[in-house]
Amino acid sequence: DAGVTQSPTHLIKTRGQQVTLRCSPKSGHDTVSWYQQALGQGPQFIFQYYEEEERQRGNFPDRFSGHQFPNYSSELNVNALLLGDSALYLCASSRRLRSSYEQYFGPGTRLTVT
């Protein structure tokens, strides 16, 4: 049973560019959440997708957008990259109607903005 997978593992971009990160949830999961983890900090919630719609959003600007596909996989898009966007981006999946409250995290994508 494959867990949560993310691609790519590492990415280097230049300020002002756009980036797309991808996430495949754990088998049987229908909800995907994205988190940003800056160096030396705890993860911060970006947004959550369920049934191909954004259901919750954290305190992130509109430059951060996402998408969920019918197979439950998800993308995180960041436009007009800033140096401060350099971070580890974590994807977490869960089953929405499951009362275990457990989110499974992927290994993350390390984004470096130069």
Add this chain to the structure above:
Amino acid sequence: AQSVTQLDSQVPVFEEAPVELRCNYSSSVSVYLFWYVQYPNQGLQLLLKYLSGSTLVKGINGFEAEFNKSQTSFHLRKPSVHISDTAEYFCAVSVGSGGSNYKLTFGKGTLLTVNP
């Protein structure tokens, strides 16, 4: 809004010694509490969780935590640590209902270093 404070950014201990990682939270409503571990260059792995019921929660790898509502704390403990426990530990809180419809709010993490 909820918040989480991890009182120690770094905790060095010797192998086979006991350890306690401290976590305090603030919330105006009932919360669910979690401890996650992050090994270098990896994602987060759930150690244990408190949803309701017994305030003493046992998790994987010999860790346990105690929920104290009056002190708004959820400290993580292990009676005897191993070198392999060296990692970053994150306390997290969520406020939600109806299953997995929730977001996690994390503390800044505590780096546990176990020395031989």
